Every structure is written in C-alpha cells, then in structure tokens.
Amino acid sequence: QVQLVQSGSELKKPGASVKVSCKASGYTFTSYAVDWVRQAPGQGLEWLGWINTVTGNPTFAQGLTGRFVFSLDTSVSTAYLEISSLEAEDTAVYYCASRHIPWAFAVWGQGTMVTVSS
C-alpha cells in the first residue's frame, strides 16, 4: 500500500544538526511532490515547504531560514529534511506528506520527534 515511513526520534543539543528521512513505498516516488510540515508541542501545524521529486527543486515557506535543507535520493525513494544550527524552538514533530491528490496533503508519514535540549 501507499505509505511514507519516517526515521525515528532524535535528541540533539543546541547548535547540532539533524537529518530526518521519509521513505516512500507503494507508488512511483517521482510522481508526487513531498511536503514537510512541523508541529511544536501543543501547537498547530506549520507548513515548511516542499520538494519537486523530479527536479529536486525546493520551495520554502516565507520566513523559513537557510538552516533548512530539503533533498532527495530517488534511487531509494527517500526525501530528507536537514536542519542545522538547531535551536530549542525547533523542538517539534516533523511530518512528510505527499500530494497524491493535487493541491492536498493526502498521504502522511508517521512523524519524527526532534527534541533540542542541552
């Protein structure tokens, strides 16, 4: 079946980097864009941006700093989110999603908890 499986929880110190993976299965990876969404503890959903799985071109939400990088490895049907210079405010669950229905986030990964703490 169609699914996105994300990497496990991470505990990082401030200033470190983290790379979250999102592996797709059950469909042709390059057929749909991959979006990234985060949810801080007790807060709402925040759209971070998306990556074109054909060209690898990323689009970021307005105001998102250069600390965020989206990348792909199409040979293993996997998208990545890397965050550098981590801050406590980056503590959140990070979700990947794909637009199997145009203009909507139809398929979601299970989420990856990233905790930034000294």
Add this chain to the structure above:
Amino acid sequence: QSALTQPPSASGSPGQSVTISCTGTSSDVGGYIYVSWYQQYPGKAPKLMIYEVTKRPSGVPDRFSGSKSGNTASLTISGLQAEDEADYYCSSYAGSNTYVFGTGTKVTVL
C-alpha cells in the same frame, strides 16, 4: 504568510452538527479553490478529510462537508459521533507554490 484563523474550540452533542470556520485573505482562501481540511487525533498524523473546498477522499464519511464564501471556508460535521472528537486544521494554497495551515480547532463531542 500568516496562519489562517480558526476558532480554538467547537462542540456539539452526538447527532448534532458542528461547523468550523477558517478565515484567510484574498491571497489564500479567497483566491483559490485549493482549500483542504485535516483531522488529527492526539499523537497521530493528520488525515485528509476534504480537498478542493468540497470534495471528500475515498473512505471519508459523507457526514463531513466543506464550503467557502469569500475569504472564509467552513467544515461541517453532521450527525456528530464520538469518534469525531479530534483537532481539525484547514489549509489553503497561498500562491507561488506555497501553502498555509489554519490555527486549528479542537472539536469536543459532549
């Protein structure tokens, strides 16, 4: 890009209807038909319930319906059931290949 505005909470008794609003601007909700709604249970990933303002993905009960007027979209849950108690988020295309989510609404079944 500012988050779309939703009421923090909504409630209803079983069998009743509840409507959640999602207010944006002419640059997002008012400018496009690409408004979607998501249901999220605690500790779980969101689930798509409505897309393109009014359409339901396969498997979503027809108790869930969507509409839009001007800069405000709405999600209505008719015949409220205990399993509908969850957080609901709207989302809209906001131009230039970007999207924005709403602030979220907690629905309580009394």
